[in-house]
Amino acid sequence: LAKTTQPISMDSYEGQEVNITCSHNNIATNDYITWYQQFPSQGPRFIIQGYKTKVTNEVASLFIPADRKSSTLSLPRVSLSDTAVYYCLVESGGFKTIFGAGTRLFVKA
Amino acid sequence: GAGVSQSPRYKVAKRGQDVALRCDPISGHVSLFWYQQALGQGPEFLTYFQNEAQLDKSGLPSDRFFAERPEGSVSTLKIQRTQQEDSAVYLCASSLVSRGSDTQYFGPGTRLTVL
Numbered sequence: 001l002a003k004t005t006q007p008i009s010m011d012s013y014e015g016q017e018v019n020i021t022c023s024h025n026n027i028a029t030n031d032y033i034t035w036y037q038q039f040p041s042q043g044p045r046f047i048i049q050g051y052k053t054k055v056t057n058e059v060a061s062l063f064i065p066a067d068r069k070s071s072t073l074s075l076p077r078v079s080l081s082d083t084a085v086y087y088c089l090v091e092s093g094g095f096k097t098i099f100g101a102g103t104r105l106f107v108k109a
Numbered sequence: 110g111a112g113v114s115q116s117p118r119y120k121v122a123k124r125g126q127d128v129a130l131r132c133d134p135i136s137g138h139v140s141l142f143w144y145q146q147a148l149g150q151g152p153e154f155l156t157y158f159q160n161e162a163q164l165d166k167s168g169l170p171s172d173r174f175f176a177e178r179p180e181g182s183v184s185t186l187k188i189q190r191t192q193q194e195d196s197a198v199y200l201c202a203s204s205l206v207s208r209g210s211d212t213q214y215f216g217p218g219t220r221l222t223v224l
Contacts, residue, residue, distance in 0.1 A: 034210065041218075042215075042217055042218075043113070043200050043202065043215025043216050043218055044152065044202075044213075044215050045215065046213065046214070085151075087151055095140070095142070095159075095164065096165055096167060096168065097142065097213070099144075099154075
């Protein structure tokens with residue numbers, strides 16, 4: 001199973017773009033990259049998933065370079081409500097999903 | 110629409126008691142996962158069901174932990190002879206198909222406190 005490395009925490013201000021980078025040097029050919037968001041007292045919530053290049057949805061963008069050894073979650077114009085923990089996962093055919101410690105994002109006014 | 114629900118939301122147990130935690134997945138979802146989340150940590154995988162079959166239980170920390178999903182829908186996680194180190198939030202998630210990369214939908218969790 002690929003192991004991921006993310007910053008422990010990040011600070012930002014409202015209205016800024018936030019980029020959280022995740023390293024996954026041992027990613028396998030069949031692995032997808034998935035990001036989840038978790039607020040206090042709630043379960044994680046799916047944000048975005050990708051395999052290569054760039055994926056964008058209404059919430060975020062995910063940038064994956066050609067070697068796929070890292071990925072960057074981009075949150076445009078964050079607000080206070082984006083304060084949460086963000087988890088980067090790599091997963092494929094197995095079901096033992098590994099979350100890691102995640103990145104704690106603090107958005108300040 | 111209805112999401113994943115878990116009950117109870119909070120459970121306080123005395124050390125040595127048995128507890129049962131319930132998960133109601135999204136209707137029609139094939140896959141069901143249980144996780145344990147300690148304070149300040151990410152969710153730790155416990156076990157996985159595909160319909161009623163428990164295909165992976167490698168994350169269960171001891172033989173005091175037991176999970177079942179007898180009819181392929183509702184699941185119960187049972188912890189026997191609870192210990193203080195079992196105090197955590199227990200999360201349940203379900204996904205539509207049995208593909209490992211499929212989106213998981215999480216419930217709110219059950220916070221277990223063992224005194």
